Amino acid sequence: MTTQQNTQNSVAPLRISAGWQATPYSMVFLLFFLIPLGLILMVSFWEFNEYEMIPTFTWHSYISIFEGCTQLNEYGDTCVTLKTYGSTIRISLIVWFITLILGFSVAYFLAFCVRTTAMQTMLFVLCTVPFWTSNVIRMISWIPLLGRNGLVNQSLVGMGLVDQPVEWLLFSEFSVVLAFVHLYTMFMIVPIFNSMMRIDRSLIEAATDNGATAWQTLWNVIIPLSRTGIIIGSIFVITIVMGDFVTIGVMGGQQIASVGKIIQVQTSFLQFPLAAANAVILLLVVLMIIWGLTRLVDIRKEL
Amino acid sequence: MANQNFEPKRPAGYVGLLTVFVLFVIFLYGPMATIFILSFQGPDGGLTFPLQGVSLHWFYKLAEGLGVVDIGAALKRSLVLGLVVMSFTMVMSVLAGLAFRKKLRGGNALFYVTVASLIMPSIIVSLGIGLQFRLLDSALKWCFEYFAMTGMLDTFGTSLGLYSSALGAHLTWTLPFGLLIMFAVFNRFNPAYEEAAQDLGATHWQTFKHVVFPLIAPSVVGVGMFGFTLSWDEIARTSQAIGDVNTLPLELQGLTTTVTNPAIYALGSITTMVSFLVIGLTMLAVKLLSKRRT
Numbered sequence: 001m002t003t004q005q006n007t008q009n010s011v012a013p014l015r016i017s018a019g020w021q022a023t024p025y026s027m028v029f030l031l032f033f034l035i036p037l038g039l040i041l042m043v044s045f046w047e048f049n050e051y052e053m054i055p056t057f058t059w060h061s062y063i064s065i066f067e068g069c070t071q072l073n074e075y076g077d078t079c080v081t082l083k084t085y086g087s088t089i090r091i092s093l094i095v096w097f098i099t100l101i102l103g104f105s106v107a108y109f110l111a112f113c114v115r116t117t118a119m120q121t122m123l124f125v126l127c128t129v130p131f132w133t134s135n136v137i138r139m140i141s142w143i144p145l146l147g148r149n150g151l152v153n154q155s156l157v158g159m160g161l162v163d164q165p166v167e168w169l170l171f172s173e174f175s176v177v178l179a180f181v182h183l184y185t186m187f188m189i190v191p192i193f194n195s196m197m198r199i200d201r202s203l204i205e206a207a208t209d210n211g212a213t214a215w216q217t218l219w220n221v222i223i224p225l226s227r228t229g230i231i232i233g234s235i236f237v238i239t240i241v242m243g244d245f246v247t248i249g250v251m252g253g254q255q256i257a258s259v260g261k262i263i264q265v266q267t268s269f270l271q272f273p274l275a276a277a278n279a280v281i282l283l284l285v286v287l288m289i290i291w292g293l294t295r296l297v298d299i300r301k302e303l
Numbered sequence: 304m305a306n307q308n309f310e311p312k313r314p315a316g317y318v319g320l321l322t323v324f325v326l327f328v329i330f331l332y333g334p335m336a337t338i339f340i341l342s343f344q345g346p347d348g349g350l351t352f353p354l355q356g357v358s359l360h361w362f363y364k365l366a367e368g369l370g371v372v373d374i375g376a377a378l379k380r381s382l383v384l385g386l387v388v389m390s391f392t393m394v395m396s397v398l399a400g401l402a403f404r405k406k407l408r409g410g411n412a413l414f415y416v417t418v419a420s421l422i423m424p425s426i427i428v429s430l431g432i433g434l435q436f437r438l439l440d441s442a443l444k445w446c447f448e449y450f451a452m453t454g455m456l457d458t459f460g461t462s463l464g465l466y467s468s469a470l471g472a473h474l475t476w477t478l479p480f481g482l483l484i485m486f487a488v489f490n491r492f493n494p495a496y497e498e499a500a501q502d503l504g505a506t507h508w509q510t511f512k513h514v515v516f517p518l519i520a521p522s523v524v525g526v527g528m529f530g531f532t533l534s535w536d537e538i539a540r541t542s543q544a545i546g547d548v549n550t551l552p553l554e555l556q557g558l559t560t561t562v563t564n565p566a567i568y569a570l571g572s573i574t575t576m577v578s579f580l581v582i583g584l585t586m587l588a589v590k591l592l593s594k595r596r597t
Contacts, residue, residue, distance in 0.1 A: 016507075018405040022413060025399035028478060029416050032471030033423075036431025043434055052441075106327050109320040123324075130331050132532035133578040136555045137571040141334035144341055144351045151337075151352055182330065214316065235422055243424020246538050250559050260426040260539075267430055267543050276434065279427045286424060 044276035053272055061277035084257045085285070091173065091248075091258075092241040095180040099237050100230065102181065103188025107229070108222070110189075111196035112204075124193065131186045139179050139250045146170040146178075171253030179251040180241055187240070188233035195229030196222070231293050238293075242286050335575065342568035350565060361569040369562055372554050374570065381551035382577075384465055384473070385534040391470075392477045392530030393523055399478075400485025401511075421479040425539030432472050433543035436463045463546035472540040477533045481526045488522040521589040528585035532578055 044061055047054040069079040077083065106127065114120045130138065145151045146169040153165040168174055199222065207217040223230075245260030259282050266275035341348075345356030368374060403410055420428070439462050447456040462468070496518065500510045516523075538552045545553070551574065558567055 018402040018407040018410075021398045022402035022407055022410075025395045025402075025478060025482070026409075026413055028395065028471065028474045029413070029420060032432055033416065033420050033428065033475050036428065036435045039434050039438065040427065040431045102323075102327065105320060105323045109324045113317055113320055126328060127331070129579075129582060130335070132528070132536075132582055133335070133575050134536040134552055134555070134571070136536075136538065136552055136559065137338070137575055138335065140559055140567065140571065141338040144337050145334060147351055149349075149351045154352070182334070185327075239422045239424060243426050244539075245426055246542075246556065250556065254560065260424065263426050263430060264542065267433065272434055272437075275430055279430050282424060283427055286422075290422065 040276045040279050043272055044280050046273045046276075048271060048273045061273045062281075064274070065277055065281065080257075084259055084262060087256075088242060088258045088260075091177060091180075092238050094177055095184070095241050096234060096237050098177070098181050099185045099188045100234065103185050103233060104192055104226075104230070106185070107189050107192040107196055107226075110193055111199075127189055128186055135183055135246065136250065138183060139247060142175060142179065142182075142251070143170065146175055171251070171255065173252070173256060176248050176251045176256060179247050180244075183247065184237050184240055187236035188230075191232040191236075192226055192229035195226040199225045235290055235293050238289055239286050242289070243282060338568040339572050339575070341565055342572040344565040344568070348565060350563065350568075361565040362573075364564070364566045365569045365573075369558060369566055369570075372558065374551075374554065377549055377551045377554045378573075380465060380548060381535055384469065384550065385531045387466065387470060388473045388477055388534035389527045389530035391474060392481045393527045395474075395478060396481025396485050396526050397519070397523055399482050400489055403482075403486065404489055417479045417482050420475045421483075425476070426543070428475055429472060429540045429543040432468050432540075433463070436461070436468045436544070461546050463544070465545065465548060465550075468544040468546070469541050469550070472544040473534045473537055476537060476540050477530045480529045480533065484522055484526050484529070485519075488519050492518070517592075517595070521592040524585055524588045524592065528581060531581055535574075535578065535581075 043053060045057050045059070047056050047058055047060060065081050067079065069082050072078055078086075110120060110124055110127075114123060143150065147153070148165050148167070148170070150169070152169060153162075156162045157165060203221055203225075204217055207221050212220070243260045245258055245264045248256050248258045248261060259278065263275045263278050263282070266272075266278065340354070341350070341352070342361060343357050343359070344354055344361060345358045346360040348355035365374060399413075403414075407413070443459065443462065444456065447453075447459065496514050497510050500514045501507075505513070536552055537550070538556055541550055541553060549557075555567075555570060555574070558570070
């Protein structure tokens with residue numbers, strides 16, 4: 001393509017239009033994103049048997065997902081779907097809260113406590129490098145630490161703090177949350193750091209000169225001005241955790257339910273209409289969360 | 304922390320924040336270091352400390368293969384797919400980035416689709432692509448039957464594959480990063496250089512080749528690194544959108560439940576080293592390219 005342009009241009013300066021330049025990029029998203037999403041919506045209204053999908057229009061899949069959700073069963077529990085959403089949302093909120101506090105503190109340190117730009121860049125890269133390494137490896141790297149005979153249990157037993165090794169450290173909700181924080185705090189740090197670097201330092205000086213305490217400056221100047229970063233980071237973390245099935249699978253010992261895992265299991269049993277209906281519901285829930293968060297910012301202005 | 308008498312250059316709570324930062328870095332790298340050390344576990348050692356001697360035993364075990372899984376083949380597949388995704392990501396992101404600098408019809412919509420793809424739960428994208436290719440399979444089989452192409456009907460398996468569905472799935476994840484990086488680059492780009500080149504009679508292509516591209520080259524290398532490393536580690540989007548073969552991270556995910564010896568750490572050390580190697584090479588390239596510019 002480039003050589004063609006070259007020969008054409010040596011004859012006359014020809015400007016290829018923006019539309020053509022964006023075509024390969026747009027085609028990828030049309031073919032591998034928009035059409036698949038449309039198909040999910042379509043298939044969620046289909047029927048299926050053990051062998052194949054049957055094109056039709058029915059609400060069967062949706063109805064079977066919410067079967068029994070209108071009342072509590074004899075154990076006082078709600079249906080599987082609502083319970084799964086409940087636990088997935090709860091894990092999302094816990095992870096969101098921890099990554100927000102941790103990510104904000106780290107970003108604050110990088111943006112305001114490091115004096116030279118070179119040092120700042122180096123420490124920033126130090127925080128982001130693990131993002132480019134394998135998630136599964138980063139998950140299983142907790143096994144020698146948290147396992148039954150892991151380093152933590154060895155130390156606890158050794159110090160006489162516990163008699164028996166602690167069981168809930170690994171393959172539990174604790175290890176799932178820990179792994180999420182380990183993997184995705186970076187998604188908070190980067191946007192918040194980006195927002196903080198845009199804050200005019202004289203605003204902070206002005207606040208201090210006018211007698212604001214450090215907390216007042218933080219609360220009234222820095223946090224409002226980092227709002228965009230906080231929201232972008234929150235969207236990333238919440239959507240990743242809401243749709244996750246890999247981390248919850250590996251770190252939960254394949255024992256903890258999540259919405260993503262339901263979809264994955266149904267897909268592997270070739271129950272596509274059910275999986276598709278679940279995907280549509282998950283998408284709606286995620287969209288509502290994002291809608292709530294994004295009404296406040298224009299992402300494009302922030303790059 | 305609310306100390307009003309802090310020195311002008313040291314913000315309040317410096318010591319506390321420094322502690323948090325140091326602990327965070329240990330938290331990030333500590334576990335990784337652990338499995339790196341444990342991959343040199345002696346032949347009698349297990350999944351946890353203590354080390355029973357130091358050896359390359361588990362790397363040899365890994366080379367012999369883990370059960371039925373052909374690690375070498377998976378590694379090669381992931382490597383080649385990563386390189387393909389990398390080149391596609393670089394070319395398409397630069398082209399789209401250039402397009403967005405001009406008046407692009409539907410640009411806003413394309414931008415929103417990009418952001419949507421970035422934050423869309425991966426399982427949904429994966430399911431959608433898997434579904435799409437299965438429906439395509441049905442359609443193709445129907446066509447072969449209809450036109451009585453028995454030869455095709457016998458040999459045709461599935462259109463799901465490494466370089467069809469999996470490649471597409473990876474691109475929906477790498478391209479948004481590529482485009483956002485290009486946005487960040489062009490937002491800070493000074494158009495005076497281009498205007499100067501054009502005033503001096505350069506064609507659009509010459510301007511791009513001799514002025515714009517050398518200026519953005521370090522960032523393009525960065526986009527390439529995102530492309531490769533994100534593809535190299537990708538699981539969620541690939542999981543439902545790949546046919547009979549598996550990429551390395553997918554094999555690895557399967558192995559976490561079946562392999563109970565340090566060979567899995569050896570595999571972890573190798574894949575992490577590949578990632579570090581790519582990051583290191585990228586930084587070197589960026590440094591060299593930036594130096595040439597000044």
